Amino acid sequence: MPIVAGGGLSGLSAAYYLSKKYSKSCLKLLLLEGSDRCGGWVKSDQRADFLFEAGPRTIRPKGIPGANTLNLIEDIGLSDAVLPIPSDHVAARNRMIYANNKLHLLPSNLMGALVTKPPFSKPLAMALLHDLKSKPKLNLDDDSMYNFVSRRFGKELADYAISPMLCGICAGDAKQISVKFLLSHLFDMEQKHGGVVKGLLKNAFNKSKRNANVLGSLAQKAKDEKWNIYSLKGGLEVLPKAIEKSLEANNIPMYTNHKIQEIAFYKNNQKVNIKVKDDYAFCSDHLYSCLPAYKLGELLDKSHPQLSGELKNIPFVNVAVINLQYDAENLLKQSAFGFLVPPMEKLPILGVIYDSCCFPNQKGTVITVMMGGKWFEEYFGDKPSESQMLEVAETQIRNILHIEDRPDNYKVNILEKCIPQYVVGHHDRVKRIRKYIQDKSLPLSLCGSSYDGVGVNDVILSALTAVESTNLT
Numbered sequence: 001m002p003i004v005a006g007g008g009l010s011g012l013s014a015a016y017y018l019s020k021k022y023s024k025s026c027l028k029l030l031l032l033e034g035s036d037r038c039g040g041w042v043k044s045d046q047r048a049d050f051l052f053e054a055g056p057r058t059i060r061p062k063g064i065p066g067a068n069t070l071n072l073i074e075d076i077g078l079s080d081a082v083l084p085i086p087s088d089h090v091a092a093r094n095r096m097i098y099a100n101n102k103l104h105l106l107p108s109n110l111m112g113a114l115v116t117k118p119p120f121s122k123p124l125a126m127a128l129l130h131d132l133k134s135k136p137k138l139n140l141d142d143d144s145m146y147n148f149v150s151r152r153f154g155k156e157l158a159d160y161a162i163s164p165m166l167c168g169i170c171a172g173d174a175k176q177i178s179v180k181f182l183l184s185h186l187f188d189m190e191q192k193h194g195g196v197v198k199g200l201l202k203n204a205f206n207k208s209k210r211n212a213n214v215l216g217s218l219a220q221k222a223k224d225e226k227w228n229i230y231s232l233k234g235g236l237e238v239l240p241k242a243i244e245k246s247l248e249a250n251n252i253p254m255y256t257n258h259k260i261q262e263i264a265f266y267k268n269n270q271k272v273n274i275k276v277k278d279d280y281a282f283c284s285d286h287l288y289s290c291l292p293a294y295k296l297g298e299l300l301d302k303s304h305p306q307l308s309g310e311l312k313n314i315p316f317v318n319v320a321v322i323n324l325q326y327d328a329e330n331l332l333k334q335s336a337f338g339f340l341v342p343p344m345e346k347l348p349i350l351g352v353i354y355d356s357c358c359f360p361n362q363k364g365t366v367i368t369v370m371m372g373g374k375w376f377e378e379y380f381g382d383k384p385s386e387s388q389m390l391e392v393a394e395t396q397i398r399n400i401l402h403i404e405d406r407p408d409n410y411k412v413n414i415l416e417k418c419i420p421q422y423v424v425g426h427h428d429r430v431k432r433i434r435k436y437i438q439d440k441s442l443p444l445s446l447c448g449s450s451y452d453g454v455g456v457n458d459v460i461l462s463a464l465t466a467v468e469s470t471n472l473t
């Protein structure tokens with residue numbers, strides 16, 4: 001009997017794909033979740049006339065991971081719940097950064113890249129010239145995003161585009177995050193061809209065929225209608241809830257309040273013992289771990305200390321998510337997705353999302369302030385109170401957006417160790433972890449945000465990949 005550990009989005013997806021793959025063979029399957037609910041970081045608070053999201057709020061439809069999520073959404077009957085934001089929507093076009101005490105719209109098309117727009121001192125297109133003129137740094141295994149982008153495209157792009165972008169994606173520091181996190185192919189071009197533009201030109205004559213057969217009808221619709229991002233009516237938590245419902249309909253047991261305490265392998269590593277209480281354990285042929293790496297590391301401390309050490313070395317950061325709702329409409333002077341703050345501005349916020357611009361069918365003005373991440377302890381110490389975090393968020397909103405009103409509703413979410421950081425060397429670490437599992441023939445698969453991508457699409461695809469690459473007979 002395979003066991004799925006963790007009932008976040010990756011765990012629910014793994015259980016879903018397993019139940020689908022083995023639907024004819026009556027394979028028994030079980031999911032163990034430590035808390036009192038499934039869904040993990042996906043948490044939506046739908047009030048009467050507005051929505052507060054504590055975790056993820058939008059999903060990208062593009063690429064194979066994007067299409068895979070849309071296929072899942074279609075499979076479980078959620079197509080009608082999708083709320084797309086097309087690429088000509090104001091929230092798709094207008095993304096801003098806050099620098100030098102001002103909000104600046106980032107260029108969103110080629111024309112915008114050809115003119116000088118503050119805070120940049122030259123047109124963004126000049127970054128390509130910088131790449132052509134700059135010497136490559138060869139024979140590197142990895143590098144930080146910041147180093148790579150400054151070397152190839154100039155320091156301004158690293159400071160004002162890449163650094164705030166990483167605050168938005170993983171609440172991380174571009175000076176520490178690996179270039180392979182997002183720009184692996186561009187890094188390869190530098191290493192192979194001496195520069196990105198040179199690599200692009202060579203590859204233009206050498207186009208590889210992409211697998212285009214993965215688009216279901218919802219994914220095809222997203223492509224045809226040029227969706228930029230999307231959410232779901234009622235919030236993203238509708239997705240894990242619908243997967244849970246589908247698992248229930250297939251009689252897959254999901255045990256909440258079953259926190260795993262220890263994992264050990266026996267019978268020549270063919271079986272797994274999963275202890276949930278001192279006198280209570282489950283025995284399994286294969287474990288799909290959908291737990292954060294550091295938690296899995298703690299559970300393997302006794303049986304596999306080397307593996308445990310590697311898993312625990314993947315760092316995670318805390319993020320505070322402050323949802324604010326004002327009954328007054330039109331408090332935001334510029335319609336946009338929101339803005340990000342470059343770390344060099346030394347402000348205690350990562351960025352602000354304009355929820356009611358993205359999804360306007362809400363009462364008044366709804367925004368979300370993201371704070372902390374890599375800089376959480378530096379700004380807020382070990383255990384900040386909710387009122388302290390609310391005050392910081394309100395002060396920044398007053399200073400930057402000039403909103404003097406107090407919010408009519410708010411919610412403060414302090415999320416501990418919620419986003420893994422793919423720091424320089426991460427990809428080699430994950431390779432070592434997988435090699436260890438393979439060399440010892442451990443019946444263990446790894447899914448979730450700790451290894452191959454931190455977003456919703458990545459963790460769902462990680463579950464599919466793990467299920468497809470194991471054969472349980």
Ligand SMILES: Cc1cc2nc3c(=O)[nH]c(=O)nc-3n(C[C@H](O)[C@H](O)[C@H](O)COP(=O)(O)OP(=O)(O)OC[C@H]3O[C@@H](n4cnc5c(N)ncnc54)[C@H](O)[C@@H]3O)c2cc1C
Binds near residue numbers: 040260292319418
């Ligand atoms: C603030 C925030 C904003 C985000 N925004 C976006 C976004 O807009 N778009 C996007 O694509 N992605 C976003 N993400 C990322 C996305 O939320 C994650 O990729 C995804 O939710 C991770 O799912 P998971 O199943 O891997 O992990 P988790 O959600 O961490 O699930 C792990 C589960 O394991 C359980 N567990 C832990 N320990 C044990 C134990 N010992 N025994 C049993 N169970 C245990 C936990 O209770 C939890 O339910 C965001 C993340 C955060 C935190």
